[in-house]
Amino acid sequence: MAKTRYPKSYAHPRYWPTWFTIGAMHIMAWLPTPWRTRLGRALGWLAWHLAKRRRHITETNIRLAFPDLSSKAQQELAYESFIQNGISLPETAVAWCRDIQFLRTKTTFKGLEHVDKALQEGRGALLMGAHYAVLDLSAALVNLERTVDSTYRPHDNPLFNDFMMKGRARSLEEALDKNNLRRVLTRLKQNKLVWYAPDQDYGRKVSVFAPFFGQSAASIKMTARIAKMTGTACIPLRVHRKPDNEHYEIEFYPPLSDFPSGDEIADARRVNAALELMIEQAPAQYMWMHRRFKTRPEGEASVY
Template identity: 50%
Template sequence: MKENKRRSRDTRYSSYLHPRWWPTWLGIAVMWLAAWLPLRLQWWLGRRIGDLAYRFAAHRRHITEVNIRLCFPELSEQEQQALVKKSFQANGIGVMELGLAWFRNPTSFIPVTRVHGLEYVDTALAKGRGILLLGGHYSTLDLGGSLVTEYIEADVMQRDHNNPLMNAVMTRARARRYGMVLDSKNLRGLLKQLKNNRVVWYATDQDYGRKGIVFAPFFGVPAGTITATSRIAERSGCAVVPFSHFRREHEPGYDIYFHPPLANFPSGDEMADATQVNRAIENEIRKHPDQYLWMHRRFKTRPSKDDPDLYGKGAG
């Protein structure tokens, strides 16, 4: 276990020359080549990848169907299923965009990128206490992050990729864009960067188990939500600025949104704080609900251990 962990953080390409890594290298080569295709073609190919995943990844399709049924009860069954399929297509495009984020200079996308609310970042930084940039797992995750660094200096917290070689590629790519790439558990490093008045990309919108959480509403459904955001803001005095990034639907291009810092945060009430965090993320998702990572079991951990599994036995 420890050896695997050490390996996952080894970013030297020379460590991955053994033939067992050759299939991964082949996949990386395909990603590199695809990154240089015209953007419209990449989006078309991404949708086809999403169509295939929708058809054959029944396991993930079931999770997505459950999430969308829970979060959008106002939609008809047909509308929910259409959103499921569109979500697979959007995340298929996101797979193609990994190559753009990892292998191309985001400067080339500035002409097709619009930034909204950058003044909120400038105002918060002027106070000298740093910014926790409250992001989410949108399908533009890596490319959106790379585009953000064209407009502000930022650091990022990341969870290591399960494939050590893919993790090396991802980490090296992010290190070229961000000032520092912090391990997701490196709270001390995060606080240090905030103390230095840095902007740190941070996401809370996944199910991390039962430890250190409250069950705050997310689209009206009780969701295990980490309370660390409140503690970080309390200890550092930083501003918590919601932001998001989406691709435009009818023309090649991207939008980045920054919003005013969360008000009265932290409030001293963990449930109220977690509710405010979830609401901020939910508001962004509603802009483009198909561009969110609905394949994740967001409601895996239930308020009571006796509550039924919302995804059914065998969902992963």
């Protein structure tokens, strides 16, 4: 598929919808929290009814990951996942458009001693997060207590990418292109904290198959490779919105011990097990709408 070509001038009509989106995000960011929550719930409800493809993917993922739930409970979880991810849209606007120090008193931290120990040892830490609903806000909230870098995927639209990068610069020491492995390694060797999400399916070439919620899932090998190349600590990181939708909880788990082991499949199992443990704390706050199980073992048909 050919890459979309964008005009050089941001005044071009091609960018007018992007400017509208940026303006809307600035407005959302300054709404009172209850209004942001109501707006986010409405956006989630709208997506549930309009985004048929994403809804199908979400329903399929939840059916596969939670086979012991009744059909009704699976449907309720799928719907609530859309609602929780809808709430994340105004939260992203907050992360990119405001100084989030106002959230300091609304954020609880657990396990900071694991991060501090890694920093004291001088080996930095790979903060193994996931695609939680509280996504772009995650690294910004961590930065309230400890300076952090975060990996990201550049946006194809250059205007929106500039807006996104300026917003992330508010709370990150450095935003790292996920494709620039050399820079990620450099930052870890400089004893930095790097937020990183190893929970998506990037295809057969860079993955091994390991269980994820009971399913054989293509799981990237890069986490273990980064640990091997840098000697860094791999610390699971959980960031969840509390039930009142106003407060947040951040928990750093003990770093994976004896990791990497040299066995790529065993290491992928360890990473996936850590992710499962965290996601299960608030399963509706996970982005079940991405095709986590799209790459299948040889001979297996698509589940979607």
